[in-house]
Amino acid sequence: MAIIETRKSSAGARFRAAVGGFLGGGVIGIALAGFVVGGILERPLVVAIGVGLFVLDVVVVSVAGRIHRARNPRGPALPALAVIESRRAIGGESANVPVEFVLTVAPDERAAYRVETSQDINLVDIPDYRPRGVIVVEYRRDEPWDVKILTSPPGEWARRAATESVDSAPESALVAGPKAEGAFCLLATAGLLLGAAAVVLFFRADLFEQDDRPSTVSSSSSTTTTDSHSSSSTTSTSTVTGTATSGSMLDNGEMRRAAGSLITGMHTGIASEFSIDEHVMAVRGIRGTPPQPGAVIDLNALPYERLPALVREAQTKLGISDPTSWRITFDPDAATGTLTIRVTVTDSAGKASLEADAQGKVTKRNPR
Template identity: 75%
Template sequence: MAIIETRSPARVRLKAAVSGFLSGGVIGVALACFVVGAILERWLVAAIGVALFVLNVIVVSVAGRVHRARNPRTPARTALAVIESRRAISGESANVPVEFVLTVAPDERSAYRVEIRQDINLVDIPDYRPRDVVVVRYRPDEPWDVEIVTEPTEAWARRAATESVDSAPESALLAGPKDEGSFCLLGTLGLLLGAALVVLPFRADLLAAVDDESTTTSSSSSSSSSSSSSATTTTTTDGFSWPTTSTTTSTVSGTASSEAMLSDGEMRRAAGSLITGMRTSSAAELTIEEHVMAVRGILGTPAAPGTAIDLNAVPYERLPGLVRVAQTKLGITDPISWRITFDPAPKTGVLTIHVSVTDAEGAKASLEADAQARITARHPR
């Protein structure tokens, strides 16, 4: 089927392409100025972005009015058309989109074919059968812009009922301009280039701001304290014995807070900050709650084998999944808090993870998992 495609004059297309590129560039500069200014707290840059955006809106609006004033659209006219084919597209409302192929027969020009899509009420679809004559409205300067008149005047309804319309050949199928896609591409390209012109000069400051933000969110506050423990031994020489005291271990405690410990990677970031601050990855106790991670670290050799928790070996990425299982699968309908504790077995060091949840009425449920965060026991409500 041949399609007669109408194209705008080359000069008009070039002017529209340049305007789209420049408008996209101004919008890109404006948005980038606003975002960069807000991130870096340089409010003058943000104000420039807002001013550019408002100025662009005003210029585009005025230019559109001037164009419409110089090139007024031709008023729509009424004509008869015959339905060549129809195809209903499924819809979710009473009005169903229908694709029509029409032969439009204006009184002042030769007939032509056109493809349109129009919403038709589901009840009225049987009234639009192939070869039926209908009343349409079209624009002489844009003949592809056709709309079926669902409630024509009495005179046109009488003409549609009494007159016939011959089908136009398939080669007379008329289509509108197809240049909008390239214009949109140029506008997008202008937007990206405009944004790059602003972002590139500030890239170093932006990277520094992102690094500072990640550092502050990983551990918003931490505190530590230390204490020492000692062991008493007995030394015997030539039948005489006396006690001697030697310090074997010391402990250091620390806490790290976060807005949401269940966020991706947040637990490991908090643990990393505590390991750095305490200067040890061995812990006697580790507790994780919604906003706090608390650790009692061990400096030196543990008093008993298997009593230390290796903070680097904890499967932090799987712990949020255990919390979600405890919140949804253990009979707690409205959990308000959760808590994770770790229990290394004496001597063997086999780690057991305990996850408990509590609802508003104080009811509790819990589960247990091994060192790889595989559930081994459940204790429902």
């Protein structure tokens, strides 16, 4: 039967360690999820909170570790003779090969004992570590399982290893370090997962808003940049295009939702061109100062809730018997800044249209 020597720990200490692992894992989970979610939602504050919590956790763990080491200092490493009971190389493709040893360690001040250890040994030196060979190791009184083979021992100890013999300890004298705390690792992992899940649930409305809708949004980065110069200032304008697709833009609230997605994706609510048809909303946005302020469309100010009614009126009251498609375009007047909303419907025989003002009130009908 193997004798396992471990540091004694009270039930209270184990409980505190388990709670600490759970809370530490939870903080790490919140920090990582906050960093990721904040990046996805483009919320710098959430990212900063995630990074701050991660740094705080690292600092707390580091300080706690230093305090623990100060209260429980490790004993000094002491030399001792040892005999190799067995060895087994466990692989490696470099010059240093990891080797598992079973040793009998024979300290001068205590009874001999067995220990299992592994250490990287240079491939050229492996023949020097044959079974029953006597070597010099370092061990600690308070941690006898912590054994290191000295490849270059001091002169006196090298002489002793060459001239003295060491009797094998019985297998029952095998010592081992404390086993890994499986419950601690499990609680830390559970805390990490719960912390991350809490952040995702808190922001679920923003994260999964797109999943509840049939539309998708795509936009390009800036396409062109123009500079206009005057005697007193320089302004820069860039354009960006975007599209949103939907099963039907006539669904209740779909136009406003798709427009909001485009505004968010393009980082601008000002456009020079804007059109909507049954399945696609397309826009050419403007970033910066427009070269012609009057010839722009404010996407945030459009009467999206009135547009489906305009489409239905155009389909039924302009002489189109069997409409096959429709399109809404927005035409700003550069001189007056007046916006005209134009709805065009088409069937196999041709087109018809109506016009409305910026509030969605019909101002002109162009029947077939």
